[in-house]
Amino acid sequence: MTSVLMIEDDDRIRRSLALALEDEGYAVRATATAEEGLAAQKQQPADTVLVDLMLPGLDGFDCIRELRRHDDVPIVVISARNDTHDIVAGLEAGADDYLVKPVAVKELSARLRALRRRARAAAPVPALVFGNLEIRTLAGEVLRDGRTVPLTRTEFRLLCELAEHAGMVLSRQRLLSRVWEYDFGDERLVDVHVARLRQKIEDEPGCPRRLITVRGMGYKFQR
Amino acid sequence: MTSVLMIEDDDRIRRSLALALEDEGYAVRATATAEEGLAAQKQQPADTVLVDLMLPGLDGFDCIRELRRHDDVPIVVISARNDTHDIVAGLEAGADDYLVKPVAVKELSARLRALRRRARAAAPVPALVFGNLEIRTLAGEVLRDGRTVPLTRTEFRLLCELAEHAGMVLSRQRLLSRVWEYDFGDERLVDVHVARLRQKIEDEPGCPRRLITVRGMGYKFQR
DNA sequence: GGAACCATGACGGTTTCATGACATTCCGAC
DNA sequence: GTCGGAATGTCATGAAACCGTCATGGTTCC
Numbered sequence: 001m002t003s004v005l006m007i008e009d010d011d012r013i014r015r016s017l018a019l020a021l022e023d024e025g026y027a028v029r030a031t032a033t034a035e036e037g038l039a040a041q042k043q044q045p046a047d048t049v050l051v052d053l054m055l056p057g058l059d060g061f062d063c064i065r066e067l068r069r070h071d072d073v074p075i076v077v078i079s080a081r082n083d084t085h086d087i088v089a090g091l092e093a094g095a096d097d098y099l100v101k102p103v104a105v106k107e108l109s110a111r112l113r114a115l116r117r118r119a120r121a122a123a124p125v126p127a128l129v130f131g132n133l134e135i136r137t138l139a140g141e142v143l144r145d146g147r148t149v150p151l152t153r154t155e156f157r158l159l160c161e162l163a164e165h166a167g168m169v170l171s172r173q174r175l176l177s178r179v180w181e182y183d184f185g186d187e188r189l190v191d192v193h194v195a196r197l198r199q200k201i202e203d204e205p206g207c208p209r210r211l212i213t214v215r216g217m218g219y220k221f222q223r
Numbered sequence: 224m225t226s227v228l229m230i231e232d233d234d235r236i237r238r239s240l241a242l243a244l245e246d247e248g249y250a251v252r253a254t255a256t257a258e259e260g261l262a263a264q265k266q267q268p269a270d271t272v273l274v275d276l277m278l279p280g281l282d283g284f285d286c287i288r289e290l291r292r293h294d295d296v297p298i299v300v301i302s303a304r305n306d307t308h309d310i311v312a313g314l315e316a317g318a319d320d321y322l323v324k325p326v327a328v329k330e331l332s333a334r335l336r337a338l339r340r341r342a343r344a345a346a347p348v349p350a351l352v353f354g355n356l357e358i359r360t361l362a363g364e365v366l367r368d369g370r371t372v373p374l375t376r377t378e379f380r381l382l383c384e385l386a387e388h389a390g391m392v393l394s395r396q397r398l399l400s401r402v403w404e405y406d407f408g409d410e411r412l413v414d415v416h417v418a419r420l421r422q423k424i425e426d427e428p429g430c431p432r433r434l435i436t437v438r439g440m441g442y443k444f445q446r
Numbered sequence: 447g448g449a450a451c452c453a454t455g456a457c458g459g460t461t462t463c464a465t466g467a468c469a470t471t472c473c474g475a476c
Numbered sequence: 477g478t479c480g481g482a483a484t485g486t487c488a489t490g491a492a493a494c495c496g497t498c499a500t501g502g503t504t505c506c
Contacts, residue, residue, distance in 0.1 A: 459497105469485085474482105
């Protein structure tokens with residue numbers, strides 16, 4: 001079953017839409033504020049998030065941006081505001097679709113299906129396996145020859161970022177921005193952590209098979 | 224640049240929307256019938272397809288289903304019909320989004336961006352293939368007969384620049400400016416790097432098949 | 447035949463990396 | 477709070493790879 005998280009401050013709309021979606025076969029959780037919604041999604045991620053724009057406290061745009069920082073979940077805006085300006089802003093913030101209230105549940109349901117059709121194709125793999133190396137992205141652990149390798153948080157995130165784009169060269173800038181969320185900073189930092197990672201996951205010291213340096217460009221994870 | 228194929232039978236709408244999208248930076252091709260559109264997409268695939276529902280001959284729903292049989296391209300319906308029933312049918316047929324005419328170009332553009340953001344995540348790694356030579360631009364690697372050829376950064380960028388414009392003569396000045404980001408400088412520099420590249424990717428020494436010198440003009444990559 | 451144009455080997459200077467050592471920050475235990 | 481260890485970031489160093497220049501000799505054009 002598809003799970004949906006709805007973030008909507010109007011009690012009546014929240015309840016009626018939740019009921020209607022449940023009739024359509026969705027598992028619905030609902031919160032009245034962005035803060036609660038973000039916490040709920042962090043704790044137990046839903047397959048799709050519906051979000052209103054006008055929310056008390058953190059508004060819908062901020063909520064979308066915050067979700068997008070860590071999550072690739074499909075996001076649908078449901079708002080009473082129907083100016084082109086708001087629609088564009090919502091989509092630019094990272095939403096995938098935008099519906100104007102009042103929404104037809106059948107239409108919403110069809111749009112959710114269309115969205116999931118796409119999202120599934122790009123779904124993140126819960127575990128990445130490369131030879132003797134297994135990276136359990138969700139469990140946060142890495143196995144080498146079946147034994148867990150103790151990685152620090154930074155090392156783990158760096159490895160995930162590289163392995164999720166296996167075969168692709170990632171620049172130090174990009175790694176800094178994705179792993180450290182620095183938009184600037186010393187690129188040498190990446191080198192140091194790659195070196196530490198190598199000592200933990202490479203089989204032959206001094207001869208990296210997985211974490212390849214591409215001189216002048218960055219690093220890549222070799223399948 | 225993003226390319227768009229528009230299938231729309233109303234001449235006025237087709238022309239004005241095409242112009243507006245071009246202003247937004249899209250490369251637009253447009254056809255008046257589904258049959259033409261399908262042929263165009265088969266021959267030279269666009270990144271996104273816009274399709275009207277009411278078309279003479281094959282209608283929009285059929286057109287979407289036919290596209291979906293072979294192609295995972297994002298499809299947006301643009302229709303005057305705004306019943307929930309039509310919207311659901313359009314999405315169920317395989318469309319990713321549905322806009323009701325008249326469309327705001329800014330909104331359309333934002334929706335296209337949102338759609339491409341998702342579609343890109345699932346896209347395979349693009350590569351340029353010429354006979355026994357495969358250039359993986361993102362992986363930063365070049366395969367010759369399936370084996371990777373170690374290229375330096377400059378060599379790689381030079382090769383990409385030439386191969387991306389295969390068949391076209393590029394002047395030394397242009398190469399300097401694109402590969403080295405020099406706006407002036409010794410043109411001999413290009414020669415030296417072409418020579419090094421030849422030693423790595425040409426099969427017969429002394430008889431270049433790929434990297435062709437065009438005397439007095441520059442170099443070109445021969446397919 | 448001469449002039450312009452091009453190919454390529456060699457070399458020194460520079461850039462780029464890998465990594466060990468050290469300072470700082472973070473975080474849980476008490 | 478504060479103590480201690482782990483995690484993280486900064487720096488310095490040496491080694492390796494790379495780049496641009498130049499010189500020489502070959503080729504093409506008129």
